[in-house]
Amino acid sequence: MKILIIEDEKLLSDSIKDYLEGEKYLCEQAFTFEQAKLMVGSSDYDCILLDLMLPGGDGLDILKTTRLRQNDCGVIIISAKDSLDDKLKGLSIGADDYLAKPFALPELAMRVYALIRRKKFHANNTLVSNDITINLLDKTVSVKGQKIVLTHTEYELLLFFVSNPGKVLSKIAIAEHLTGEMADMMDSFDFLYSHIKNLKAKLAAAGVTGCLKTIYAMGYKWIE
Numbered sequence: 001m002k003i004l005i006i007e008d009e010k011l012l013s014d015s016i017k018d019y020l021e022g023e024k025y026l027c028e029q030a031f032t033f034e035q036a037k038l039m040v041g042s043s044d045y046d047c048i049l050l051d052l053m054l055p056g057g058d059g060l061d062i063l064k065t066t067r068l069r070q071n072d073c074g075v076i077i078i079s080a081k082d083s084l085d086d087k088l089k090g091l092s093i094g095a096d097d098y099l100a101k102p103f104a105l106p107e108l109a110m111r112v113y114a115l116i117r118r119k120k121f122h123a124n125n126t127l128v129s130n131d132i133t134i135n136l137l138d139k140t141v142s143v144k145g146q147k148i149v150l151t152h153t154e155y156e157l158l159l160f161f162v163s164n165p166g167k168v169l170s171k172i173a174i175a176e177h178l179t180g181e182m183a184d185m186m187d188s189f190d191f192l193y194s195h196i197k198n199l200k201a202k203l204a205a206a207g208v209t210g211c212l213k214t215i216y217a218m219g220y221k222w223i224e
Contacts, residue, residue, distance in 0.1 A: 001025050001026065001046045001047070001116055001156070001159075002025070002026045002027075002028070002043075002044070002045050002046050002177060002180060003020060003025050003026065003027050003028070003045060003046065003047045003048070003049065003112065004027075004028050004029075004030060004036075004039060004040070004043075004045045004047075004048045004049070005017055005020075005027055005028070005029050005030070005049045006029075006030045006036040006048060006049065006050045006051055006054065006059065006062060007029070007030075007031070007049065007051045007078065008031050008032065008051060008053070008054055008055055009051075010031065012101075013029050013031065014029075015105065016049065016105065016108065017029060019105040019108075019109060020108075020109060020112065023109050023113075024139055024152055024155075024156075025112070026156075026177075026178070026179070026180055028043075028045075028180045031055075032054060032055045032056050033054040033055060033056035033057030033058070033059075033061075033062070034056050034057070036054065036059075036062050037057070037061075037062060037065060040062060040065055040066050040069065041065065041069060043176065043180070044073070044176070045073050046073065046074065046116050046119075046120060047073065047074040047075070047076065047112050047115055047116055048062075048066060048073060048074070048075045048076070049076050049078050049108075049112075050062060050063060050075055050076065050077050050078065050079075050095070051077075051078055051079055052077060052079040052086065052090070053079065053080070059077070059079070060089065060090060060093060063075060063077075063090065063093050063094055063095060064093055064094075066094070067093065067094040072119055072120075073119075074096050074097075074112075074115040074116055074118075074119045075094065075095045075096050075097075076095070076096060076097040076098070076099060076108075076111060076112065076115060077090045077095045077097070077098045077099070078099050078100075078101060078103070078108070079098075079100065079101065080100070080101045096115055096119070097111055097115060099111060113136075113137070117136060120163055121136060121163065124136070125137050127159070127162050127163065129162045129165065129211070129222070129224050130208055130211045130223075130224060131143055131144050131207070131208060132158070132162070132203070132208060132211075134158065134159060134162060136159075139155060141155065141158065143203070143206035143207060143208055144206075144207070146206065148202055148203075148205075148206050149202075150199070150202060151195075151198075153178060153195050154195060154198060154199045154202065156177070156178055157174070157178070157195055157196065157199050158199060158203075160174065160177050160178075161212060161220065161222035162222060164222065165222050165223070165224045166221065166222070166223070166224070167221065167222075168215050168218050168219050168220070168221050169219045169220050169221070170218065170219040171189045171192060171219050171220075173219070174192060174219070174220065175189060175192055178192070178195075196212070196220065199212070200212055210223070211223050211224070
């Protein structure tokens with residue numbers, strides 16, 4: 001799951017990033033209005049943490065851009081502004097939640113989890129596909145009740161595939177999901193092929209085969 005932190009206070013932004021990466025999220029940062037606008041316009045995110053007061057512009061304009069481009073992205077406003085008018089305006093434009101500064105990082109993490117669960121997984125704590133059960137809360141995977149051990153990257157790959165059944169996912173889309181803006185600097189997709197090969201092998205060892213199809217010259221598709 002990929003999160004964009006739009007916050008001009010670097011110490012706070014870094015604290016949020018460190019904490020959420022400890023919770024196994026991929027985090028990217030924007031510190032100015034222009035930087036945030038560029039990133040929102042060029043990449044997809046599962047959740048955006050949005051400060052309203054940014055150097056160079058109003059965070060609410062970023063919210064408008066987000067809703068025009070990727071309407072299923074969760075947005076949590078994190079701001080020192082705590083007036084009722086600010087909350088109502090943000091929510092009316094399309095924010096999903098509002099958390100006033102200062103806040104506890106565990107509370108922010110739980111709100112992020114709850115929002116992504118509601119937006120992406122229909123408020124479920126588990127996903128089930130082809131005898132595979134993914135527990136979203138503790139990030140574990142089992143097949144017919146038997147737990148299988150996946151690396152963080154393998155888990156994120158499986159979750160990405162299972163949450164997009166029947167869709168052809170391009171190599172660049174998968175790479176961006178796993179690495180964020182680092183995908184633009186890759187010379188090859190060898191790392192991706194290696195992780196997919198390992199994931200397939202672990203699923204096959206657990207008795208699950210044929211669900212992840214390679215679509216020649218296009219990408220991969222998860223079959224339910």
